[in-house]
Amino acid sequence: MRDITKEFPGVKALQDVTLEVERGSVHAICGENGAGKSTLMKVLSGVYPHGTYDGEIVLENSTAEFRDIRDSERAGVVIIHQELALSPYLSIAENIFLGNERQRNGFIDWDETNVEAQKLLARVGLGDNPATPVREIGVGKQQLVEIAKALSKRVKLLILDEPTAALNDEDSAHLLDLIRHLKGQGITSIIISHKLNEIRSVADRVTIIRDGRTIETLELSAHEVSENRIIKGMVGRDLENRYPDRTVEIGEEVFRIEDWWVHHPTEPGRVVIHGANLSVRAGEVVGIAGLMGAGRTELGMSVFGRTYGSNISGRVFVRGKEVNTRTVSDAIANGIAYATEDRKVYGLNLLEDIKRNISLASLRKLAKGGWVDAQQEYVVAERYRKSMNIKAPSVASVVGKLSGGNQQKVVLSKWLFSDPEVLILDEPTRGIDVGAKYEIYTLINELAAQGKAIVVISSELPELLGISDRIYAISEGHITGELPIADATPESLMHLMTKEKESDHVLS
Template sequence: MTAILEMRGISKSFPGVKALRNVNLRVEAGEIHAICGENGAGKSTLMKILSGVYPHGAYEGDIFYDGEKRQFADISDSERLGIIIIHQELALVPLLSIAENIFLGHEPATMGVIDWDEAFRRTRELLAKVGLNEAPDTLITHLGVGKQQLVEIAKALAKKVRLLILDEPTASLNDSDSEALLELLKEFRSQGIASILISHKLNELAEVADSITVMRDGTTVETIDARTEEISEARIIKSMVGRELSERYPHREPRIGDTLFEIRDWRVEHPLHAGREVIKGVSLRVRQGEVVGIAGLMGAGRTELAMSVFGRAYGRNVTGQAFMQGREIDLSSIQKAVAGGVAYLTEDRKGLGLVLGEDIKSNITLANLAGVAWHGVIDDDRETDVAEQYRSKLNIRSSGILQKALNLSGGNQQKVVLSKWLFADPKVLILDEPTRGIDIGAKYEIYTIINDLAASGKAVIVISSEMPELLGICDRLYVMNEGRLIDEMPVREASQEKIMAAIMRQHGTAP
């Protein structure tokens, strides 16, 4: 077959870190080529080189596209040839419409005046191609994450994409939205569009990929032809981590005590639409040493609930009561929530969890500056000791504690956020999608940390879109839908089918 892309001998260094070492990648025309590897393996760095984010001269090696050697100065150079990258953090403007986002920077115009009729016509055509039934003037902020992902793909089609790069495209999607996206990639394949798919969801790779390239520690380990070779998750995992991983979830013997944290009749209105209730009378409890999961489909209100509990970080007119060890506590601000023993690990680690321009040391101590201060002055030696301690304890892979958070892989960024809250020493940790977009080895490490927290007597609430994850690490589950808790079950009695049946019953569609 004809190669649309060849990357030969690609190497890239950052201060103190060799990110890529002599990496080779070949993508055939019209194929779905998957790239997988642990966080820090170099996947995103390689794609940033390909798309021109890291320009020619900032790396070693050669890129051949359509048989010609290419030297991209910036991302516009690669886009002109039909190489379009969709990052894990979507690059849409929330308060602009779908049409405005799709044609931002290349609006159809006559004599310098935007032709909105033409923009809306072409937007409708593009949305039809990706299966999205929305009006062109719909604001992005009114769309769920799954639909936003489809808008990004429509935006790529508007630029006449020939090689589509998707970095963790299903990390934020539920099962049905993920399946729809994968079917769309298959449709693109039939049209001759090549795709590079970066994902930690190995079952998805096995389902759609024609070829799978495994990376480890900045090198290519192997490329598997899925059309001629047998693919198994065990084989991919062994190539990724350099060893067999016999269990996905570490074993834990629960030692569950009395109720530690409780909320009663919690109600929250939408921050922009007064009177529209998003959280509708939620009551839940979590005990010492217990890991409680909240399952639900995208848009069920899980994140909104968590953020509103954490100092009213979401919503307006928040009402209800919160109790810690039987005593009512004030959660009316983030400072009061932290002082009351509640911590929240956000699903948006880059936007809300980290100060990306600051180093690891500063990020780790940010939520508990009093813990590294003497008479109101930061003790640099103490702060260094704390940062080194958590870097070692959580196995944060970096050149040192002075490395910028921006330059860490996703899994290591997540460990820094976890370190920040562990140092704050809360009684209750709410973890919102704690393993989103990170590799299976890093996931196991985070599951182990969750077990250790529970073993120390803390209460842990886990929100996850991956039902097997909740079933693998939790003691008890709540099922949430449309802003309400609709079921509760011990994990030993739970299953994916039972969770979905509870949701369908509320919709009136269960048999």
């Protein structure tokens, strides 16, 4: 790609970006949220067609002018977006060949479809029945189905946008092994990722993009480029400490849950959270650590308006007073906010603009005569756009078009405007870059300094160790222990996170 420039109204997303990818290599692209990485790949894959950008694409020594995504796929360029594009109600085989159907005499040949799908699944290491509906398999397997779909199109250049963002460690490792395996078969890959350790383990080179421009390309094959070296290129400065210093004074208890039991929403006989007890004091950041499926998110959602689970029992206290959290409105009214791990599904209305999303949880604060005061809504949103450094031309910008980091800042702005006593942050930095992470860590410190009680649920132990005052560990729905930060290490936390469950007392 030579001198690629792409403009949107009021924004120059890419300016003279150059990218050179060698055949049979794994080439990583790094940059902060909003740097232009995904835009560059949409240009390459024909999502943004020839004529809507300046510059030149050269594929196998020939100029490529893709009019749409079908054009690029015919040339062997296939992109897998961060938001998977599978139909949950179709089978694995139907998804693999959707738009590329195996036909005989004008009808779909189901025998060939299933046989070919089975072969493709074997190539990506997936042993599931091709007739299985996609909704019945996990996200990790869905990612492999997307790659099988790409292989069905005789892919030469595979583009993966944040392929491991929603995967657990085991699924991520399997996917990275598959990328290496495909490289051995001569398939070239471009991978966009914020997980620098993964990039260093799988990529041959990394190109760093900052503010829509190419900064540099580094050779990784010798394993001499450190994560800090990549970070410096991404943010334009050294991040000597990835976590800001904390000097917050911790006060009296603000939030407590006692003997909290949660049953599965569709299997009432199955207990998901077993008698949890947890407390947070003013100015304190309390982490919750646990492996995938341990019950971290289920605990947070069940406390916040019982948005997860059934047969929920237990008590919730805010500043020493027992409160009712049976609905989301009750939880908000009693000073509890919950920033979900899935911002695109539960946290935001992607079709609405920034100001509507920020006001969504606190419309009563903007009411005037039974109507929302539109002028005040604009003023509030603009205040948060500036204070949170949300990169958008105006608060009228549609949230669905923002980068992941800026979307996360909108989610946090929504809950800050509700002025909560207790803020539960579920994977607050998932899918965002190190620079934006630092901004969010700084914001957490500022909220703690205001006396808020903050709970952070995270899959990243270094993150919890870097920002918490105290950490609870959860295993199979049981809180297995708590550690002050002075005593917490990755080893001690992992011991608690994998601890065998103790026998439950019998529920009456």
